[in-house]
Amino acid sequence: MEGMAALPRRSGELVFHDAWERRAFAIAVALCERGLYDWDVFRAQLIAEIDQLGAGREASDPAAPGYYEHWLASLEKVLARRGIAPDEDAPPDD
Amino acid sequence: MSEPHDGHTHAHDAPPNPYLEKRRNGEETAALEARVKAIEDLVVGKGLVTTAALDRIVDIYEHDVGPLNGARVVARAWTDAAYKARLLADGSAAIAELGYGGLQGEHLVVVENTDTVHNVVVCTLCSCYPWPVLGLPPSWYKDAPYRSRVVIEPRAVLAEFGTELDDDVEVRVWDSSAEMRYMVLPQRPPGTEGMSEAALAGIVTRDAMIGVPRLASP
Numbered sequence: 001m002e003g004m005a006a007l008p009r010r011s012g013e014l015v016f017h018d019a020w021e022r023r024a025f026a027i028a029v030a031l032c033e034r035g036l037y038d039w040d041v042f043r044a045q046l047i048a049e050i051d052q053l054g055a056g057r058e059a060s061d062p063a064a065p066g067y068y069e070h071w072l073a074s075l076e077k078v079l080a081r082r083g084i085a086p087d088e089d090a091p092p093d094d
Numbered sequence: 095m096s097e098p099h100d101g102h103t104h105a106h107d108a109p110p111n112p113y114l115e116k117r118r119n120g121e122e123t124a125a126l127e128a129r130v131k132a133i134e135d136l137v138v139g140k141g142l143v144t145t146a147a148l149d150r151i152v153d154i155y156e157h158d159v160g161p162l163n164g165a166r167v168v169a170r171a172w173t174d175a176a177y178k179a180r181l182l183a184d185g186s187a188a189i190a191e192l193g194y195g196g197l198q199g200e201h202l203v204v205v206e207n208t209d210t211v212h213n214v215v216v217c218t219l220c221s222c223y224p225w226p227v228l229g230l231p232p233s234w235y236k237d238a239p240y241r242s243r244v245v246i247e248p249r250a251v252l253a254e255f256g257t258e259l260d261d262d263v264e265v266r267v268w269d270s271s272a273e274m275r276y277m278v279l280p281q282r283p284p285g286t287e288g289m290s291e292a293a294l295a296g297i298v299t300r301d302a303m304i305g306v307p308r309l310a311s312p
Contacts, residue, residue: 017233018123018126018127019127020123020126020127020129020130020131022152022156023130023131023134023148023152024130024133025151025152025155025230026148026149026151026152026155027130027133027134027137027143027148029151029155029197030137030142030143030147030148030151031137031142031143032197033151033197034142034143036142039197039198040272043220043222043272046220046221047219047220050219050220051219067221067233067236067237069126072126072129072130072133075133076129076133079133079136079137084136084137084140084142085136086132086133086136
């Protein structure tokens with residue numbers, strides 16, 4: 001059957017919708033690879049972010065944050081706990 | 095046996111996605127872009143990571159790490175019984191034999207579809223997914239409707255993806271977690287007896303390795 005070799009890639013829709021999602025993904029992975037946090041720490045935060053809204057509301061409200069909005073919020077919080085945050089949010093110690 | 099009822103064309107195309115993506119307006123997108131840029135500037139400025147390293151990660155996950163890896167694992171299992179036994183016994187070790195591993199590839203469990211068992215994978219909590227073999231998850235995998243519903247009514251969800259299972263086929267739903275990530279070993283479809291391992295890898299779809307469709311004959 002023609003074009004079969006392309007199937008594993010073709011079978012899906014876009015992984016990232018917007019450039020910022022791609023970037024947020026890369027930052028989270030890069031900082032984990034650098035040892036700034038364990039992946040489980042990031043994952044736990046991500047679960048908490050998703051959970052905060054509740055699956056039901058997320059399902060019914062198309063304006064609710066999408067997956068990478070949760071991802072971004074998790075990244076911000078995990079970094080803030082390590083003293084890495086843009087200006088006014090920064091905790092006192094590093 | 096267990097092929098979708100509506101024939102080959104449909105089975106080989108992307109399944110109808112019952113969960114449409116969300117759309118934001120330009121203002122919301124701009125605000126999100128600014129937040130990401132603020133983080134990037136911060137961590138690059140602190141020397142924690144370089145812009146080039148971020149580009150490299152995007153490139154790796156979008157192009158190198160993907161379901162073709164998983165498809166090669168499946169094709170090897172179909173053609174090498176000893177490899178299949180090792181794959182089912184210890185997924186992480188078996189994919190490492192083919193050079194795959196890394197973030198989210200630890201604790202990989204491979205579950206086998208048979209005539210009487212159909213496996214489907216979900217992560218009800220977030221979106222745990224075996225990156226080294228399947229790449230990044232499709233958007234529907236991350237969305238709340240799939241995450242919550244496939245556990246409650248797997249047959250109905252599978253039917254929405256075009257997979258109608260006979261009543262005597264047992265459906266097993268595997269919920270991924272930090273401890274365990276799952277990949278489905280699809281059944282080798284009939285009519286593929288003479289195909290090489292490389293050609294077989296070409297008929298394995300990502301979604302079949304999540305367990306949403308079954309593979310049809312080529």
